[in-house]
Amino acid sequence: MSQPLTIVVPVKHVPDAAGERVLAGSPPLLERTSGILSELDEYALEAAAQIVEAHGGAGAGHRVLALTMGPAGATDALKRALQLGADAGFHVLDDALAGSDAWVTARVLAAALERIARTEDRAVDLVLTGMAATDGETSLVPGQLAERLGLAHVGFASSLALAEDGASLTATRHTETEALQVVADLPALVAVTDQANTPRYPTFKAIMAAKKKPVQTWSVTDLGLDTDAVGLAGSLTEVLDAVPRPPRAAGEVVVDEGEGGIRLAEFLVARKLV
Amino acid sequence: MNFELDEEYQDLSDTVRDFADEVIAPVSARYDAAHEFPYDIVAQMGEMGLFGLPFPEEYGGMGGDYFALCLALEQIARVDQSVAITLEAGVSLGAMPIFRFGTEEQKQRWLPDLAAGQALAGFGLTEPEAGSDAGGTRTTAKREDGQWVVNGAKEFITNSGTDITRLVNVTAVTGTTELPDGRIRKDISTIIVPTDTPGFRAEKAYDKVGWNASDTHPLSLQDVRVPEENLLGEEGRGYANFLSVLDEGRIAIAALATGAAQGCVEESVRYAQERQSFGRPIGANQAVSFKIARMQARAHTARLAYYDAASRMLAGRPFKTQAAIAKLVAGEAAMDNARDATQVFGGYGFINEFRVARHYRDAKILEVGEGTTEVQLMLIARELGL
Numbered sequence: 001m002s003q004p005l006t007i008v009v010p011v012k013h014v015p016d017a018a019g020e021r022v023l024a025g026s027p028p029l030l031e032r033t034s035g036i037l038s039e040l041d042e043y044a045l046e047a048a049a050q051i052v053e054a055h056g057g058a059g060a061g062h063r064v065l066a067l068t069m070g071p072a073g074a075t076d077a078l079k080r081a082l083q084l085g086a087d088a089g090f091h092v093l094d095d096a097l098a099g100s101d102a103w104v105t106a107r108v109l110a111a112a113l114e115r116i117a118r119t120e121d122r123a124v125d126l127v128l129t130g131m132a133a134t135d136g137e138t139s140l141v142p143g144q145l146a147e148r149l150g151l152a153h154v155g156f157a158s159s160l161a162l163a164e165d166g167a168s169l170t171a172t173r174h175t176e177t178e179a180l181q182v183v184a185d186l187p188a189l190v191a192v193t194d195q196a197n198t199p200r201y202p203t204f205k206a207i208m209a210a211k212k213k214p215v216q217t218w219s220v221t222d223l224g225l226d227t228d229a230v231g232l233a234g235s236l237t238e239v240l241d242a243v244p245r246p247p248r249a250a251g252e253v254v255v256d257e258g259e260g261g262i263r264l265a266e267f268l269v270a271r272k273l274v
Numbered sequence: 275m276n277f278e279l280d281e282e283y284q285d286l287s288d289t290v291r292d293f294a295d296e297v298i299a300p301v302s303a304r305y306d307a308a309h310e311f312p313y314d315i316v317a318q319m320g321e322m323g324l325f326g327l328p329f330p331e332e333y334g335g336m337g338g339d340y341f342a343l344c345l346a347l348e349q350i351a352r353v354d355q356s357v358a359i360t361l362e363a364g365v366s367l368g369a370m371p372i373f374r375f376g377t378e379e380q381k382q383r384w385l386p387d388l389a390a391g392q393a394l395a396g397f398g399l400t401e402p403e404a405g406s407d408a409g410g411t412r413t414t415a416k417r418e419d420g421q422w423v424v425n426g427a428k429e430f431i432t433n434s435g436t437d438i439t440r441l442v443n444v445t446a447v448t449g450t451t452e453l454p455d456g457r458i459r460k461d462i463s464t465i466i467v468p469t470d471t472p473g474f475r476a477e478k479a480y481d482k483v484g485w486n487a488s489d490t491h492p493l494s495l496q497d498v499r500v501p502e503e504n505l506l507g508e509e510g511r512g513y514a515n516f517l518s519v520l521d522e523g524r525i526a527i528a529a530l531a532t533g534a535a536q537g538c539v540e541e542s543v544r545y546a547q548e549r550q551s552f553g554r555p556i557g558a559n560q561a562v563s564f565k566i567a568r569m570q571a572r573a574h575t576a577r578l579a580y581y582d583a584a585s586r587m588l589a590g591r592p593f594k595t596q597a598a599i600a601k602l603v604a605g606e607a608a609m610d611n612a613r614d615a616t617q618v619f620g621g622y623g624f625i626n627e628f629r630v631a632r633h634y635r636d637a638k639i640l641e642v643g644e645g646t647t648e649v650q651l652m653l654i655a656r657e658l659g660l
């Protein structure tokens with residue numbers, strides 16, 4: 001490895017997918033007063049941690065930086081990222097961001113990444129993201145962000161390894177019919193799937209250390225962006241309405257009285273599933 | 275006065291809770307039914323640093339404290355007491371005496387692997403003829419040519435026979451002292467006995483009522499020779515040392531019992547909302563909801579009791595009586611809640627694979643291990659001058 005790496009992991013603060021999610025306001029949006037780090041982002045943080053470990057470890061001068069755009073509560077997502085190995089956090093916090101869609105989010109994150117490079121005085125080598133956020137689940141941001149920054153983009157990577165010299169990476173992408181091995185030169189952006197690794201649970205030492213790690217907060221204007229280029233005003237899409245998913249209807253129980261197989265087949269045929 | 279957890283304690287507790295729910299809970303019933311020691315879970319707990327929680331980083335620890343260990347124990351015991359007691363005994367009975375009383379050399383030699391969960395240590399105090407009355411110890415250790423020669427038997431020793439057990443801290447009589455009134459007192463010392471020493475044997479594991487996935491054996495020690503420097507702490511101070519280890523251990527056991535009591539509440543609340551009878555959830559009946567409300571009150575009380583004992587201990591204040599109260603209250607809360615939870619579950623509460631049934635079998639020992647309920651009452655009464 002010629003130079004220490006700079007890895008940025010954009011993370012999102014989302015309502016806990018395992019808990020009750022509440023729609024509120026008009027148009028109705030997911031309640032975001034309490035939340036967690038999107039679980040899928042933990043795979044990106046773990047990938048970053050594993051890359052650091054495989055290339056000389058903590059003493060080698062690599063930097064893993066967590067970046068979030070979100071309301072005040074999003075500091076919780078940053079805190080978790082710092083517990084999972086990020087060295088510093090950056091928070092884009094601005095009321096003007098409310099209602100931002102994927103398009104705007106990518107614009108803001110791109111500006112923040114440029115600002116991070118200036119602040120840190122080092123070029124970003126690798127951006128690692130999750131494969132989707134567990135709330136919106138659009139998976140649009142990684143590709144748009146790579147496009148804006150002019151980075152090679154590898155989406156849905158189920159494995160990721162960096163070359164010994166740190167100049168290129170190899171990743172696996174699974175399509176429905178095949179597994180692709182792809183190689184990309186750095187700088188690059190990779191969105192990793194939940195198959196890429198097993199995220200660690202933070203140790204108490206890491207929890208304590210995270211308290212001492214720095215977090216910088218930036219407003220939209222700090223990033224050199226216009227407030228009407230972000231939020232609902234700058235967005236290409238707008239949520240008009242949202243309704244909770246209707247409760248799942250009770251299933252149909254087939255009691256096997258000798259002709260269970262036939263009844264199952266009839267069930268599938270009736271729904272044109274076979 | 276503030277009972278809110280500091281942020282880092284809360285984060286640790288939440289993290290261990292997630293680990294318990296996501297990693298331990300799905301396999302608990304299987305290990306319990308197979309009476310199998312969960313090596314893979316212990317390894318993962320080691321990676322998470324749980325075995326190193328109260329030890330400084332220089333010995334491979336996490337730089338936390340005893341309370342951090344208690345919080346982890348509480349969260350794990352909600353779903354699996356066997357795993358929790360493996361951690362409790364490994365840290366507070368196995369590694370802690372070495373940290374508290376060991377020489378620098380002993381600490382350097384043993385603690386890093388113990389703190390990493392890659393090795394386990396046991397604490398061999400109880401004997402066939404000496405349980406509550408540990409002064410009745412019969413195992414002996416005699417000095418011979420720069421070695422200790424240990425002979426005797428131990429009973430019910432946790433973590434003493436796993437593939438990763440590295441040593442047992444064995445209490446043994448190393449001499450006698452004549453007291454001013456003419457009575458003879460046994461001098462008890464603690465000796466570190468590596469498990470690969472010839473003459474040391476972990477006998478066949480017990481067929482226990484509960485804690486099936488935890489490792490418990492009788493030990494036999496026949497002419498076990500270890501170097502003189504394996505004496506742990508001062509010669510003749512073993513009795514005082516293990517009493518202080520047990521005082522601390524009671525707080526940890528109380529935390530474990532609190533977790534068990536809370537686990538029974540959580541399961542009961544869920545089931546009372548789900549299970550229908552006479553056209554409505556059973557929890558809609560006050561007979562059921564009041565039962566669960568009382569369970570919650572017990573768990574809460576137990577938690578406050580162990581928080582209090584732990585905070586006194588960390589502040590360097592006397593905590594012996596508070597630890598005894600916490601152990602007493604929490605052990606009984608676990609047992610009472612397990613009985614009530616199995617009642618809420620009806621017939622399913624009698625089926626082994628259900629968590630509340632496992633708690634019912636597991637909770638009983640919480641009124642016995644690390645000082646029986648009667649021993650705690652003795653300590654509390656003594657403090658009252660009775």
Ligand SMILES: Cc1cc2nc3c(=O)[nH]c(=O)nc-3n(C[C@H](O)[C@H](O)[C@H](O)COP(=O)(O)OP(=O)(O)OC[C@H]3O[C@@H](n4cnc5c(N)ncnc54)[C@H](O)[C@@H]3O)c2cc1C
Pocket residue numbers: 363367396397398399400404405406407429430431432433482485490639642643644645646647648649652
């Ligand atoms: C699963 C398991 C794991 C264990 N792990 C360990 C371990 O790792 N290390 C270890 O050293 N030990 C361990 N023990 C032993 C445990 O600590 C003892 O069983 C416990 O201290 C009680 O001792 P005993 O069984 O000899 O009972 P006894 O002392 O014989 O007591 C029998 C009954 O008499 C009562 N009693 C005794 N004396 C009095 C008194 N003076 N006044 C009133 N009542 C009294 C007791 O409360 C109890 O109800 C373990 C036990 C079990 C079952």
